[in-house]
Amino acid sequence: MKVQVKTFGSLTDILAKEFYITANDTTELLATLTHDHAELAQRSLLIAVNNTIVKTAVTFQENDIVALMPPYSGG
Amino acid sequence: MRNERYSRHYILPGFGELGQKKLQAARVLVVGAGGLGCPVLQYLAAAGVGTLGIIDHDHVGLSNLHRQVLYDTDDIGRAKAEVAANKLRQQNPEIEIRYWVEQLYSNNVADLIRSYDLIMDCTDNFAARYLLCDACRLLDKPLIFAAIYQYEGQVAVFNVADKEGIKTNYRHLFPTAPTPLEAPDCNVAGVLGVLPGMIGILQATEAIKLLTGVGIALINKLMTVNMLDNSSFIFEIPLTASAGTVYPQTLAELSTFNYEQYCASESQLIQAIDAKEFVEMWSAEDVVLVDVRDPNELPRLSHPHLSIPLSTLSAQIKKIDSTRVIFICQSGKRSLIAARYFYEQADAGQQIFHLNGGMIALENYIND
Numbered sequence: 133m134k135v136q137v138k139t140f141g142s143l144t145d146i147l148a149k150e151f152y153i154t155a156n157d158t159t160e161l162l163a164t165l166t167h168d169h170a171e172l173a174q175r176s177l178l179i180a181v182n183n184t185i186v187k188t189a190v191t192f193q194e195n196d197i198v199a200l201m202p203p204y205s206g207g
Numbered sequence: 208m209r210n211e212r213y214s215r216h217y218i219l220p221g222f223g224e225l226g227q228k229k230l231q232a233a234r235v236l237v238v239g240a241g242g243l244g245c246p247v248l249q250y251l252a253a254a255g256v257g258t259l260g261i262i263d264h265d266h267v268g269l270s271n272l273h274r275q276v277l278y279d280t281d282d283i284g285r286a287k288a289e290v291a292a293n294k295l296r297q298q299n300p301e302i303e304i305r306y307w308v309e310q311l312y313s314n315n316v317a318d319l320i321r322s323y324d325l326i327m328d329c330t331d332n333f334a335a336r337y338l339l340c341d342a343c344r345l346l347d348k349p350l351i352f353a354a355i356y357q358y359e360g361q362v363a364v365f366n367v368a369d370k371e372g373i374k375t376n377y378r379h380l381f382p383t384a385p386t387p388l389e390a391p392d393c394n395v396a397g398v399l400g401v402l403p404g405m406i407g408i409l410q411a412t413e414a415i416k417l418l419t420g421v422g423i424a425l426i427n428k429l430m431t432v433n434m435l436d437n438s439s440f441i442f443e444i445p446l447t448a449s450a451g452t453v454y455p456q457t458l459a460e461l462s463t464f465n466y467e468q469y470c471a472s473e474s475q476l477i478q479a480i481d482a483k484e485f486v487e488m489w490s491a492e493d494v495v496l497v498d499v500r501d502p503n504e505l506p507r508l509s510h511p512h513l514s515i516p517l518s519t520l521s522a523q524i525k526k527i528d529s530t531r532v533i534f535i536c537q538s539g540k541r542s543l544i545a546a547r548y549f550y551e552q553a554d555a556g557q558q559i560f561h562l563n564g565g566m567i568a569l570e571n572y573i574n575d
Contacts (some may be wrong), residue, residue, distance in 0.1 A: 142389070180380065185442050205390040207242055
Protein backbone atom coordinates (compact mmCIF):
# COMPACT_ATOMS: atom_id res chain seq x y z
CA MET A 133 0.00 0.00 0.00
CA LYS A 134 1.17 3.50 -0.75
CA VAL A 135 0.80 5.73 2.31
CA GLN A 136 1.64 9.33 3.06
CA VAL A 137 3.96 9.91 6.01
CA LYS A 138 4.10 13.21 7.90
CA THR A 139 6.85 13.78 10.45
CA PHE A 140 6.94 16.18 13.39
CA GLY A 141 9.45 17.93 15.62
CA SER A 142 13.01 16.63 15.68
CA LEU A 143 12.09 13.69 13.42
CA THR A 144 12.28 16.14 10.53
CA ASP A 145 16.06 16.19 11.15
CA ILE A 146 16.13 12.53 10.11
CA LEU A 147 13.21 12.14 7.70
CA ALA A 148 11.54 14.43 5.18
CA LYS A 149 8.59 16.38 6.56
CA GLU A 150 6.24 14.62 4.14
CA PHE A 151 6.80 11.68 1.82
CA TYR A 152 5.10 8.70 0.26
CA ILE A 153 6.23 5.15 0.94
CA THR A 154 4.99 1.63 0.26
CA ALA A 155 4.34 -0.64 3.25
CA ASN A 156 1.72 -3.16 4.30
CA ASP A 157 1.49 -2.11 7.93
CA THR A 158 2.99 0.10 10.63
CA THR A 159 5.55 -2.55 11.59
CA GLU A 160 6.89 -2.83 8.06
CA LEU A 161 6.91 0.96 7.70
CA LEU A 162 9.03 1.38 10.85
CA ALA A 163 11.34 -1.48 9.83
CA THR A 164 11.93 0.12 6.44
CA LEU A 165 12.55 3.57 7.89
CA THR A 166 14.83 2.22 10.63
CA HIS A 167 16.77 0.21 8.06
CA ASP A 168 17.43 3.38 6.07
CA HIS A 169 17.92 5.64 9.11
CA ALA A 170 19.53 3.67 11.93
CA GLU A 171 19.24 6.62 14.35
CA LEU A 172 15.46 6.12 14.38
CA ALA A 173 15.86 2.86 16.29
CA GLN A 174 16.65 4.64 19.55
CA ARG A 175 13.85 7.19 19.30
CA SER A 176 10.56 7.34 21.14
CA LEU A 177 7.87 8.04 18.64
CA LEU A 178 4.14 8.12 18.43
CA ILE A 179 2.42 6.70 15.36
CA ALA A 180 -0.98 7.85 14.22
CA VAL A 181 -2.88 6.42 11.27
CA ASN A 182 -5.53 8.74 9.86
CA ASN A 183 -5.47 10.88 13.02
CA THR A 184 -5.78 8.02 15.50
CA ILE A 185 -2.78 7.12 17.62
CA VAL A 186 -1.97 3.41 17.34
CA LYS A 187 0.03 1.24 19.72
CA THR A 188 -0.18 -2.09 17.91
CA ALA A 189 0.52 -3.00 14.29
CA VAL A 190 -2.08 -1.58 11.96
CA THR A 191 -2.59 -2.76 8.39
CA PHE A 192 -2.61 0.09 5.90
CA GLN A 193 -5.21 0.97 3.31
CA GLU A 194 -4.16 2.75 0.13
CA ASN A 195 -3.51 6.50 0.77
CA ASP A 196 -3.60 6.26 4.55
CA ILE A 197 -1.93 9.20 6.27
CA VAL A 198 0.64 8.19 8.87
CA ALA A 199 1.96 10.71 11.41
CA LEU A 200 5.25 10.10 13.26
CA MET A 201 5.59 12.29 16.34
CA PRO A 202 8.36 12.57 18.92
CA PRO A 203 7.79 13.78 22.48
CA TYR A 204 8.45 17.49 23.16
CA SER A 205 9.78 18.55 26.53
CA GLY A 206 10.04 22.33 26.24
CA GLY A 207 7.86 24.70 28.18
CA MET B 208 -23.43 40.94 41.81
CA ARG B 209 -22.15 41.90 38.38
CA ASN B 210 -18.53 42.91 38.11
CA GLU B 211 -17.69 45.30 35.28
CA ARG B 212 -14.32 43.59 34.90
CA TYR B 213 -16.02 40.50 33.47
CA SER B 214 -18.84 42.28 31.62
CA ARG B 215 -17.72 40.97 28.23
CA HIS B 216 -17.91 37.43 29.56
CA TYR B 217 -21.40 38.07 30.97
CA ILE B 218 -22.71 39.15 27.57
CA LEU B 219 -20.89 36.38 25.71
CA PRO B 220 -23.51 33.92 24.40
CA GLY B 221 -23.02 30.50 25.95
CA PHE B 222 -20.78 31.86 28.72
CA GLY B 223 -22.61 34.46 30.77
CA GLU B 224 -22.69 34.97 34.52
CA LEU B 225 -22.85 31.26 35.15
CA GLY B 226 -19.59 30.68 33.26
CA GLN B 227 -17.95 33.50 35.21
CA LYS B 228 -19.17 32.07 38.51
CA LYS B 229 -17.61 28.73 37.66
CA LEU B 230 -14.27 30.44 36.96
CA GLN B 231 -14.53 32.37 40.23
CA ALA B 232 -15.08 29.10 42.13
CA ALA B 233 -12.17 27.31 40.43
CA ARG B 234 -8.76 26.52 41.87
CA VAL B 235 -6.06 26.08 39.23
CA LEU B 236 -2.42 25.20 39.83
CA VAL B 237 0.12 26.24 37.20
CA VAL B 238 3.31 24.18 37.40
CA GLY B 239 6.11 26.10 35.71
CA ALA B 240 6.06 29.88 35.20
CA GLY B 241 8.17 29.94 32.05
CA GLY B 242 7.23 30.19 28.38
CA LEU B 243 3.94 28.32 28.70
CA GLY B 244 3.24 29.35 32.28
CA CYS B 245 3.35 33.11 31.55
CA PRO B 246 0.45 33.25 29.09
CA VAL B 247 -1.47 30.60 31.01
CA LEU B 248 -1.19 32.64 34.21
CA GLN B 249 -1.93 35.97 32.55
CA TYR B 250 -5.07 34.79 30.82
CA LEU B 251 -6.40 32.71 33.70
CA ALA B 252 -5.82 35.63 36.09
CA ALA B 253 -7.47 38.05 33.66
CA ALA B 254 -10.40 35.67 33.16
CA GLY B 255 -11.07 35.66 36.89
CA VAL B 256 -10.10 32.14 37.97
CA GLY B 257 -10.75 32.47 41.72
CA THR B 258 -7.61 30.83 43.05
CA LEU B 259 -4.37 30.50 41.11
CA GLY B 260 -1.35 28.60 42.41
CA ILE B 261 2.10 29.05 40.89
CA ILE B 262 5.04 26.69 41.38
CA ASP B 263 8.45 27.45 39.92
CA HIS B 264 11.90 27.14 41.46
CA ASP B 265 13.69 29.08 38.72
CA HIS B 266 14.82 32.69 38.52
CA VAL B 267 14.33 35.14 35.68
CA GLY B 268 17.19 35.16 33.18
CA LEU B 269 17.89 37.51 30.27
CA SER B 270 17.40 34.74 27.73
CA ASN B 271 13.89 34.11 29.10
CA LEU B 272 12.64 37.55 28.18
CA HIS B 273 12.05 37.01 24.46
CA ARG B 274 9.15 34.69 25.30
CA GLN B 275 8.29 34.92 29.01
CA VAL B 276 6.33 38.14 28.73
CA LEU B 277 5.34 38.46 32.40
CA TYR B 278 8.90 39.47 33.25
CA ASP B 279 10.83 42.72 32.76
CA THR B 280 14.52 43.29 32.43
CA ASP B 281 14.50 44.60 36.01
CA ASP B 282 13.24 41.21 37.19
CA ILE B 283 16.40 39.35 36.17
CA GLY B 284 17.64 37.26 39.08
CA ARG B 285 14.31 37.28 40.93
CA ALA B 286 12.24 34.18 41.59
CA LYS B 287 9.76 33.70 38.75
CA ALA B 288 6.93 32.48 40.96
CA GLU B 289 7.18 35.52 43.21
CA VAL B 290 7.49 38.05 40.37
CA ALA B 291 4.60 36.40 38.55
CA ALA B 292 2.42 36.47 41.66
CA ASN B 293 3.12 40.19 42.20
CA LYS B 294 2.36 41.14 38.59
CA LEU B 295 -0.80 39.05 38.49
CA ARG B 296 -2.06 40.62 41.72
CA GLN B 297 -1.78 44.01 40.02
CA GLN B 298 -3.45 42.66 36.91
CA ASN B 299 -6.36 41.25 38.91
CA PRO B 300 -6.46 42.08 42.64
CA GLU B 301 -9.82 40.33 42.97
CA ILE B 302 -8.47 36.79 42.80
CA GLU B 303 -6.36 34.82 45.23
CA ILE B 304 -2.83 34.00 44.14
CA ARG B 305 -0.47 31.66 45.97
CA TYR B 306 3.04 30.79 44.97
CA TRP B 307 5.83 28.41 45.86
CA VAL B 308 9.47 28.98 44.91
CA GLU B 309 9.98 25.26 44.94
CA GLN B 310 10.82 22.39 42.70
CA LEU B 311 8.26 19.65 42.31
CA TYR B 312 9.49 16.42 43.88
CA SER B 313 8.03 13.00 44.53
CA ASN B 314 7.68 13.86 48.20
CA ASN B 315 5.92 17.24 47.87
CA VAL B 316 3.81 16.84 44.73
CA ALA B 317 0.75 15.27 46.37
CA ASP B 318 0.47 17.97 49.03
CA LEU B 319 0.91 20.74 46.46
CA ILE B 320 -1.71 19.55 43.99
CA ARG B 321 -4.27 17.96 46.31
CA SER B 322 -6.33 21.10 46.99
CA TYR B 323 -6.59 22.20 43.34
CA ASP B 324 -9.31 21.32 40.81
CA LEU B 325 -7.17 21.55 37.71
CA ILE B 326 -3.43 21.30 37.09
CA MET B 327 -1.58 22.97 34.21
CA ASP B 328 1.59 21.21 33.03
CA CYS B 329 3.79 24.12 31.92
CA THR B 330 7.02 22.35 32.86
CA ASP B 331 10.10 22.09 30.69
CA ASN B 332 11.54 18.65 31.43
CA PHE B 333 10.48 15.02 31.39
CA ALA B 334 11.16 14.34 35.07
CA ALA B 335 8.59 16.97 36.08
CA ARG B 336 6.16 15.92 33.35
CA TYR B 337 6.16 12.23 34.35
CA LEU B 338 5.98 13.12 38.03
CA LEU B 339 2.98 15.37 37.41
CA CYS B 340 1.39 12.80 35.10
CA ASP B 341 1.61 10.04 37.71
CA ALA B 342 0.57 12.26 40.62
CA CYS B 343 -2.47 13.62 38.77
CA ARG B 344 -3.48 10.11 37.69
CA LEU B 345 -3.22 8.80 41.25
CA LEU B 346 -5.08 11.79 42.74
CA ASP B 347 -7.56 11.86 39.84
CA LYS B 348 -6.81 15.50 39.00
CA PRO B 349 -7.58 16.86 35.53
CA LEU B 350 -4.29 17.82 33.88
CA ILE B 351 -3.84 20.08 30.89
CA PHE B 352 -0.63 19.22 29.15
CA ALA B 353 1.34 21.37 26.75
CA ALA B 354 4.88 21.07 25.42
CA ILE B 355 6.88 22.88 22.79
CA TYR B 356 9.81 22.28 20.46
CA GLN B 357 11.33 25.00 18.27
CA TYR B 358 8.31 25.98 16.13
CA GLU B 359 5.82 23.27 17.19
CA GLY B 360 3.58 22.53 20.13
CA GLN B 361 1.42 19.78 21.60
CA VAL B 362 -1.65 20.22 23.82
CA ALA B 363 -3.86 17.59 25.47
CA VAL B 364 -6.35 17.20 28.33
CA PHE B 365 -5.67 14.22 30.59
CA ASN B 366 -7.52 12.47 33.43
CA VAL B 367 -10.90 13.77 32.32
CA ALA B 368 -13.51 11.16 31.40
CA ASP B 369 -14.97 11.29 27.89
CA LYS B 370 -18.55 10.22 27.12
CA GLU B 371 -17.57 6.56 27.50
CA GLY B 372 -15.94 7.25 30.85
CA ILE B 373 -12.44 6.74 29.44
CA LYS B 374 -9.53 8.72 30.85
CA THR B 375 -6.08 8.84 29.31
CA ASN B 376 -2.79 10.38 30.37
CA TYR B 377 0.70 11.10 29.00
CA ARG B 378 1.77 7.50 29.51
CA HIS B 379 -0.75 6.51 26.85
CA LEU B 380 1.34 8.58 24.46
CA PHE B 381 4.83 7.80 25.71
CA PRO B 382 4.72 4.98 28.30
CA THR B 383 8.35 5.38 29.31
CA ALA B 384 10.44 8.50 29.61
CA PRO B 385 12.38 9.46 26.50
CA THR B 386 15.95 10.58 26.95
CA PRO B 387 16.50 14.35 27.05
CA LEU B 388 18.67 13.89 23.96
CA GLU B 389 15.60 12.87 22.00
CA ALA B 390 13.67 15.96 22.94
CA PRO B 391 15.97 18.81 23.85
CA ASP B 392 14.43 21.73 25.71
CA CYS B 393 14.32 25.36 24.59
CA ASN B 394 17.76 26.09 26.12
CA VAL B 395 19.34 23.53 23.81
CA ALA B 396 17.10 23.51 20.75
CA GLY B 397 16.05 27.14 20.57
CA VAL B 398 12.45 28.30 20.41
CA LEU B 399 10.49 30.90 18.47
CA GLY B 400 9.49 33.50 21.08
CA VAL B 401 5.80 33.57 20.12
CA LEU B 402 5.42 29.76 20.16
CA PRO B 403 4.83 29.30 23.92
CA GLY B 404 2.46 32.28 23.77
CA MET B 405 0.36 30.54 21.16
CA ILE B 406 0.48 27.10 22.80
CA GLY B 407 0.01 28.50 26.31
CA ILE B 408 -3.11 30.36 25.18
CA LEU B 409 -4.47 27.12 23.72
CA GLN B 410 -3.74 25.51 27.07
CA ALA B 411 -5.48 28.32 28.99
CA THR B 412 -8.42 28.07 26.60
CA GLU B 413 -8.78 24.37 27.36
CA ALA B 414 -8.77 25.22 31.08
CA ILE B 415 -11.54 27.78 30.68
CA LYS B 416 -13.56 25.36 28.53
CA LEU B 417 -13.20 22.54 31.06
CA LEU B 418 -14.05 24.76 34.03
CA THR B 419 -17.11 26.35 32.42
CA GLY B 420 -18.30 23.46 30.26
CA VAL B 421 -18.18 25.63 27.14
CA GLY B 422 -17.28 23.96 23.85
CA ILE B 423 -15.44 20.69 23.31
CA ALA B 424 -12.17 20.24 25.18
CA LEU B 425 -9.25 18.13 23.94
CA ILE B 426 -10.25 15.19 26.15
CA ASN B 427 -8.31 12.09 25.05
CA LYS B 428 -7.02 14.07 22.09
CA LEU B 429 -3.57 15.38 21.24
CA MET B 430 -3.44 18.61 19.27
CA THR B 431 -0.31 19.59 17.41
CA VAL B 432 0.42 23.04 16.02
CA ASN B 433 3.22 24.05 13.67
CA MET B 434 3.92 27.78 13.49
CA LEU B 435 5.97 27.51 10.28
CA ASP B 436 3.15 26.36 8.03
CA ASN B 437 0.16 27.01 10.32
CA SER B 438 -0.77 23.34 10.18
CA SER B 439 -2.54 21.78 13.09
CA PHE B 440 -3.85 18.28 13.71
CA ILE B 441 -5.98 16.61 16.35
CA PHE B 442 -5.19 12.96 17.09
CA GLU B 443 -7.38 10.54 19.02
CA ILE B 444 -5.63 8.95 22.01
CA PRO B 445 -6.89 5.40 22.54
CA LEU B 446 -6.84 3.73 25.94
CA THR B 447 -4.08 1.18 25.54
CA ALA B 448 -2.31 -0.66 28.27
CA SER B 449 1.34 0.30 28.47
CA ALA B 450 2.68 -3.20 28.82
CA GLY B 451 6.06 -3.78 30.34
CA THR B 452 6.45 -0.32 31.81
CA VAL B 453 7.09 0.29 35.45
CA TYR B 454 5.69 3.32 37.20
CA PRO B 455 4.16 4.12 40.58
CA GLN B 456 0.75 2.59 41.22
CA THR B 457 0.13 4.21 44.60
CA LEU B 458 0.93 7.55 46.21
CA ALA B 459 3.27 5.76 48.60
CA GLU B 460 5.23 4.31 45.66
CA LEU B 461 5.23 7.70 43.97
CA SER B 462 6.63 9.45 47.05
CA THR B 463 9.85 7.42 46.82
CA PHE B 464 10.13 7.13 43.02
CA ASN B 465 13.22 8.88 41.65
CA TYR B 466 11.99 10.79 38.58
CA GLU B 467 15.30 12.59 38.06
CA GLN B 468 17.04 9.26 37.69
CA TYR B 469 14.15 7.77 35.70
CA CYS B 470 14.38 10.57 33.15
CA ALA B 471 18.11 11.21 33.25
CA SER B 472 20.01 11.52 30.06
CA GLU B 473 20.93 8.02 29.02
CA SER B 474 24.03 9.25 27.23
CA GLN B 475 25.37 10.58 30.52
CA LEU B 476 24.67 7.36 32.32
CA ILE B 477 25.32 4.70 29.74
CA GLN B 478 28.18 5.43 27.42
CA ALA B 479 28.39 3.60 24.13
CA ILE B 480 32.04 2.91 23.35
CA ASP B 481 33.62 1.63 20.14
CA ALA B 482 36.05 -1.28 19.83
CA LYS B 483 39.12 0.95 20.05
CA GLU B 484 37.95 2.57 23.30
CA PHE B 485 36.96 -0.87 24.57
CA VAL B 486 40.47 -2.28 24.05
CA GLU B 487 41.99 0.81 25.70
CA MET B 488 39.81 0.34 28.76
CA TRP B 489 39.60 -3.42 29.20
CA SER B 490 42.75 -3.92 31.25
CA ALA B 491 42.12 -1.15 33.77
CA GLU B 492 41.90 -2.37 37.36
CA ASP B 493 38.55 -0.79 38.11
CA VAL B 494 36.91 -2.19 34.97
CA VAL B 495 34.87 -5.36 34.73
CA LEU B 496 33.74 -6.80 31.40
CA VAL B 497 30.34 -8.47 31.43
CA ASP B 498 29.48 -10.72 28.48
CA VAL B 499 25.69 -11.04 28.36
CA ARG B 500 25.63 -13.60 25.53
CA ASP B 501 24.83 -17.24 26.07
CA PRO B 502 27.96 -19.32 26.77
CA ASN B 503 27.73 -21.12 23.43
CA GLU B 504 27.95 -17.95 21.34
CA LEU B 505 31.24 -17.56 19.49
CA PRO B 506 33.80 -16.12 19.37
CA ARG B 507 34.37 -16.01 23.11
CA LEU B 508 35.95 -12.96 24.65
CA SER B 509 39.65 -13.71 25.20
CA HIS B 510 40.07 -11.15 27.98
CA PRO B 511 39.07 -12.01 31.60
CA HIS B 512 35.37 -11.28 32.05
CA LEU B 513 32.15 -12.24 33.80
CA SER B 514 29.80 -14.38 31.74
CA ILE B 515 26.24 -13.43 32.72
CA PRO B 516 23.67 -14.20 30.04
CA LEU B 517 21.06 -11.45 29.78
CA SER B 518 18.30 -13.79 30.97
CA THR B 519 20.16 -14.34 34.25
CA LEU B 520 21.33 -10.76 34.79
CA SER B 521 18.79 -9.91 37.47
CA ALA B 522 19.78 -12.96 39.54
CA GLN B 523 23.51 -12.32 39.24
CA ILE B 524 23.57 -8.53 39.34
CA LYS B 525 25.29 -8.37 42.73
CA LYS B 526 28.39 -9.99 41.22
CA ILE B 527 29.02 -6.77 39.28
CA ASP B 528 30.65 -4.49 41.83
CA SER B 529 33.43 -2.70 39.94
CA THR B 530 33.49 1.07 39.50
CA ARG B 531 33.38 0.82 35.70
CA VAL B 532 31.24 -1.81 34.04
CA ILE B 533 31.31 -2.62 30.32
CA PHE B 534 28.56 -4.79 28.86
CA ILE B 535 29.27 -6.82 25.73
CA CYS B 536 27.13 -8.97 23.46
CA GLN B 537 27.29 -10.09 19.84
CA SER B 538 25.94 -6.98 18.08
CA GLY B 539 25.49 -4.34 20.79
CA LYS B 540 21.73 -4.73 21.23
CA ARG B 541 21.59 -6.97 24.29
CA SER B 542 24.47 -5.11 25.90
CA LEU B 543 22.46 -1.87 25.75
CA ILE B 544 19.44 -3.61 27.28
CA ALA B 545 21.69 -5.04 29.99
CA ALA B 546 23.27 -1.64 30.61
CA ARG B 547 19.85 0.00 30.97
CA TYR B 548 18.70 -2.70 33.36
CA PHE B 549 21.91 -2.53 35.34
CA TYR B 550 21.66 1.25 35.50
CA GLU B 551 18.36 1.01 37.36
CA GLN B 552 19.99 -1.21 39.98
CA ALA B 553 23.47 0.33 40.02
CA ASP B 554 25.20 2.02 42.89
CA ALA B 555 25.62 5.77 42.59
CA GLY B 556 29.33 5.67 41.83
CA GLN B 557 29.26 3.06 39.08
CA GLN B 558 29.96 4.09 35.50
CA ILE B 559 28.24 2.04 32.83
CA PHE B 560 29.41 1.37 29.30
CA HIS B 561 28.42 -0.92 26.49
CA LEU B 562 30.36 -1.97 23.42
CA ASN B 563 28.70 -0.51 20.35
CA GLY B 564 28.53 -3.17 17.62
CA GLY B 565 29.45 -5.92 20.07
CA MET B 566 31.86 -8.79 19.43
CA ILE B 567 31.36 -8.37 15.68
CA ALA B 568 32.80 -4.85 15.85
CA LEU B 569 35.58 -6.01 18.18
CA GLU B 570 36.60 -8.84 15.83
CA ASN B 571 36.66 -6.45 12.87
CA TYR B 572 38.78 -3.98 14.81
CA ILE B 573 41.28 -6.60 16.01
CA ASN B 574 41.59 -8.16 12.54
CA ASP B 575 42.27 -4.82 10.85
